[in-house]
Amino acid sequence: MNTTKTVTPEELVQRHARPGMSLLAVLHAIQDETGFVPPEAVGPLAKAMNLSRAEVHGVITYYHHFRTQPAARVTVQLCRAEACRSMGTEALAKHIESRTGCRFDADHSHTDTVGLESVYCLGQCALSPAMMVNDTLHARVTPQKFDAILAAATQRVEETV
Ligand code: FES
Incomplete structure (x- = not known):
């Protein structure tokens, strides 16, 4: 916080x-x-x-978890550990990069709209692929579901600016 x-x-x-x-x-x-x-x-x-x-x-x-600068306004943390990988995380990662124009684990600033981070297990292995978007957990994420999650998160952020 x-x-x-x-x-x-x-x-x-x-x-x-x-x-x-x-x-x-x-x-x-x-x-x-x-x-x-x-x-x-x-x-x-x-x-x-x-x-x-x-x-x-x-x-x-x-530890990937620790940031040394403020996060982007919408921070997407995609699980890239084994269970999620077996359920299509890497294809989802490609979709996310293409959709956002950002790259995972690239340097980003808090002034960026979206930041993409890889994480390794969110404790949702049975519901993979899993991700956190601004500290909200999402499970069984598909490309279509991600697009809706991103749109909602971006709208929430824009409403608070
Ligand atoms: S491996 Fe992705 S939530 Fe556990």
């Missing part, structure tokens, strides 16, 4: 880094609050967690 008040990276780290917490838990908490993990938070995080900056940076970049 994005906040309306500007919070410094140091404040973010102070707010979320608690003794005994794992780095992953702190990163999740920060991203839940701000929508991404600001690169400026790496230094304060390293200090608070008694890790090197390289270790913190390595974890942030290893």
Whole structure:
């Protein structure tokens, strides 16, 4: 959830880094609050967690889940793990790229209308292919269903601008 008040990276780290917490838990908490993990938070995080900056940076970049900049206005997270692949995710990914004119896992900015991200299992394997669009889960997604989901999500975003 994005906040309306500007919070410094140091404040973010102070707010979320608690003794005994794992780095992953702190990163999740920060991203839940701000929508991404600001690169400026790496230094304060390293200090608070008694890790090197390289270790913190390595974890942030290893996990696809973590963003280092705000998400696009409509963020499509398509599951590309095994169960979904066996049910046509890759063909669906091609349709989505063609439909949106965007590429999966390319750099995008929060000013972009659509951002496409690959994720690996959304816990909906029996209902694959699965995706999240702006934190709403969708299952058994077909190209036609995706077009309707995208149209609805884009309309919701435009209504809030
Ligand atoms: S493999 Fe796609 S939801 Fe589990």
